[in-house]
Amino acid sequence: MxxxxxxxxxxxxxxxxxxxxxxxxxxxxxxxxxxxxxxxxxxxxxxxxxxxxxxxxxxxxxxxxxxxxxxxxxxxxxxxxxxxxxxxxxxxxxxxxxxxxxxxxxxxxxxxxxxxxxxxxxxxxxxxxxxxxxxxxxxxxxxxxxxxxxxxxxxxxxxxxxxxxxxxxxxxxxxxxxxxxxxxxxxxxxxxxxxxxxxxxxxxxxxxxxxxxxxxxxxxxxxRPRTDYVARLVGLNLYRGVGAGHTVRLADGFGLAVADPVRGDAFVAFRPAAVALHPERPAGSPRNAWPATIAGVQRHGDNVRVQLAGPVDAAADVTPAAASQLRLVPGQRIWAAVKATDTHAYPAA
The missing domain is CATH 3.40.50.300 (P-loop containing nucleotide triphosphate hydrolases)
Structure with missing residues (x-):
């Protein structure tokens, strides 16, 4: 056909x-x-x-x-x-x-x-x-x-x-x-x-x-999803920016550290399960970290899906135990972090 x-x-x-x-x-x-x-x-x-x-x-x-x-x-x-x-x-x-x-x-x-x-x-x-x-x-x-x-x-x-x-x-x-x-x-x-x-x-x-x-x-x-709809379909957070080696800079200027080197127009994707939530800015191994506001909290299978607003809008999946320990509620300020090794960057062209 x-x-x-x-x-x-x-x-x-x-x-x-x-x-x-x-x-x-x-x-x-x-x-x-x-x-x-x-x-x-x-x-x-x-x-x-x-x-x-x-x-x-x-x-x-x-x-x-x-x-x-x-x-x-x-x-x-x-x-x-x-x-x-x-x-x-x-x-x-x-x-x-x-x-x-x-x-x-x-x-x-x-x-x-x-x-x-x-x-x-x-x-x-x-x-x-x-x-x-x-x-x-x-x-x-x-x-x-x-x-x-x-x-x-x-x-x-x-x-x-x-x-x-x-x-x-x-x-x-x-x-x-x-x-x-x-x-x-x-x-x-x-x-x-x-x-x-x-x-x-x-x-x-x-x-x-x-x-x-x-x-x-x-x-x-x-x-390698190429639109927000496809990313949601396959359960990924997706961003578009400009790559310069191991950093992809988004439209608002925020830079994401990535494991895959890319140059020029590029996408960055990572799983909601890769997003860790912290009450304070995390220290330790190199990672992406940013302050966020909780926009929503709901059950998602065996986990809790947390919608985050901030310099990087994202979905995060955490265990019910972690959600209870952090006492997550809409409007709460929190820190989100993603290791560069948990990201996947690829050319947008």
């Missing part, structure tokens, strides 16, 4: 290039309003392009400049929507058979194919059930079977696990991974959940304000 998606809606403009190989799973991530759903709808043929193109398996299905437009129902695309959108009046079998029927299969062939897909997703015994008789996890699997039954060149997944509870989500994610691994076509997963993306996708594409801001393998993106 090769696409250049240009969509204009009011004051918002999406301009994104996507390329997904056969058998590859790409996750599209971004904050609310970034353009993820718009991109998915454009690929599905539900939102026309203003410019650009969409090519599936070498066939152009949308290219405004050449007045090429293939309706959604004639594109070899399978879609699993966030709310699944199963037909409430049809059984699970007929829901799955709907796609093949629309693509020209006879009723008998479509139902045979549907039965085969229900068996693959472990729901052969639910073939006669209607959507209201299915659990959320079962409905998700029926929706996936319906999308795959058309043997799509492109499979689109729109937050496919968002409607599931935590227990169902874990099992369903593992099943979905198995089916995506076996799918020979391209897959685009639209999600806001970094865990879904890291488990299911071969490559990540991050969009903000209608533009791609970073893309690549998960390991590269998690190690």
């Amino acid at each position: 090769d696409a250049h998606l240009v969509v204009v809606r009011g004051g918002f403009r999406l301009d994104v290039r996507l390329r997904i190989g056969a058998g590859e799973v790409v996750a599209l991530l971004g904050p609310n309003g970034a353009g993820k759903t718009t991109a998915l709808r454009a690929l599905a043929g539900l939102t026309p392009l203003a410019a650009g193109h969409v090519r599936l398996a070498g066939r152009t299905v949308d290219e405004p400049d050449r007045r090429v437009w293939v309706p959604a129902e004639r594109r070899r695309i399978g879609v699993v929507f966030q709310d699944y959108l199963l037909f409430p009046h049809l059984t699970a079998l007929d829901n799955v058979a709907f796609g093949p029927r629309r693509h020209g299969a006879t009723r008998r062939v479509a139902r045979e194919r549907a039965a085969g897909w229900l068996a693959r997703v472990g729901l052969a015994d639910r073939a006669g059930h209607r959507p209201r008789q299915l659990s959320s996890g079962q409905a998700q699997r029926v929706a996936l079977a319906r999308a795959l039954a058309v043997e799509p060149d492109l499979l689109l997944l729109d937050e496919p696990l968002a409607a599931l509870d935590a227990g169902t989500r874990l099992d369903t994610r593992a099943q979905l991974h198995r089916h995506l691994t076996a799918h020979p076509g391209a897959t685009l997963l639209v999600t806001h959940d970094p865990l879904d993306a890291l488990v299911l996708a071969d490559r990540l594409v991050i969009v903000e304000n209608g533009r791609v801001v970073q893309e690549g393998p998960a390991a590269t993106i998690t190690a």
Whole structure:
């Protein structure tokens, strides 16, 4: 799949290039309003392009400049929507058979194919059930079977696990991974959940304000985030400044000592767990230290997440015992410190 998606809606403009190989799973991530759903709808043929193109398996299905437009129902695309959108009046079998029927299969062939897909997703015994008789996890699997039954060149997944509870989500994610691994076509997963993306996708594409801001393998993106959104996504504090060897000077003039020598425009990242809090300025080994004001305190897994405001706004993770000993409360003045060896600096270009 090769696409250049240009969509204009009011004051918002999406301009994104996507390329997904056969058998590859790409996750599209971004904050609310970034353009993820718009991109998915454009690929599905539900939102026309203003410019650009969409090519599936070498066939152009949308290219405004050449007045090429293939309706959604004639594109070899399978879609699993966030709310699944199963037909409430049809059984699970007929829901799955709907796609093949629309693509020209006879009723008998479509139902045979549907039965085969229900068996693959472990729901052969639910073939006669209607959507209201299915659990959320079962409905998700029926929706996936319906999308795959058309043997799509492109499979689109729109937050496919968002409607599931935590227990169902874990099992369903593992099943979905198995089916995506076996799918020979391209897959685009639209999600806001970094865990879904890291488990299911071969490559990540991050969009903000209608533009791609970073893309690549998960390991590269998690190690070298390039925007605040990506840094929050992977749980890092991120800063941009100008490097001069082992110091990166931020926009307000504060200098961060770093282990990695960098020169010119650079990023510095470090984990919240690397931030130590002290009632007074710390002494001892060389480190970055600055006075801060506590802006917020909340539970974060087994730790306490402390939001710090100051010359370096940062998130710090401390143990409940440390938080109790320091008696951390919003508005409190405190010292924060990060060892240079706990930072990661890299070029911004």
